[in-house]
Amino acid sequence: VAVSSVEKLGEVLKRQCGTSKDFWFGTVVSSEHQELASKLPGLHVGPFWAAEAFTHCYASLSADPDADFAALTNRYGLGQRSKKPGRKCGAPGMIYLLLNQSGFSKLYKYNMELAAAPKAKVAKASKGDAKKALGKRSKARRAS
Numbered sequence: 001v002a003v004s005s006v007e008k009l010g011e012v013l014k015r016q017c018g019t020s021k022d023f024w025f026g027t028v029v030s031s032e033h034q035e036l037a038s039k040l041p042g043l044h045v046g047p048f049w050a051a052e053a054f055t056h057c058y059a060s061l062s063a064d065p066d067a068d069f070a071a072l073t074n075r076y077g078l079g080q081r082s083k084k085p086g087r088k089c090g091a092p093g094m095i096y097l098l099l100n101q102s103g104f105s106k107l108y109k110y111n112m113e114l115a116a117a118p119k120a121k122v123a124k125a126s127k128g129d130a131k132k133a134l135g136k137r138s139k140a141r142r143a144s
Contacts, residue, residue, distance in 0.1 A: 023079040024098040027065035053107040054098035
């Protein structure tokens with residue numbers, strides 16, 4: 001869905017998601033919505049294809065997608081991204097917003113399951129334990 005400005009993307013996000021972090025911002029070097037639409041089926045978002053995880057894509061033209069992306073993520077957060085992308089557009093293009101309008105996205109559910117899964121605990125040795133272990137090794141060397 002074409003959106004008239006980058007600011008409108010933020011409004012769409014706020015209207016559709018509220019305070020939820022169930023969204024994905026991205027950039028693409030293209031000024032054609034059709035080209036973005038053709039790239040979406042091959043776009044990965046986390047472990048899923050974009051079309052598999054989200055139901056809707058909103059996009060706006062941008063003279064500086066990198067700066068607009070930074071402004072949007074500073075204001076609304078990274079959504080379902082685990083970190084900021086390393087690559088930069090470096091040219092005029094588009095900012096896109098992926099949303100799911102039928103409940104939570106597949107990516108959001110996946111991330112919530114990961115967060116809820118018990119993590120294996122590794123007991124950290126205290127300084128006292130380390131000194132005891134060193135002392136036992138020293139005594140064993142002296143005894144041999």
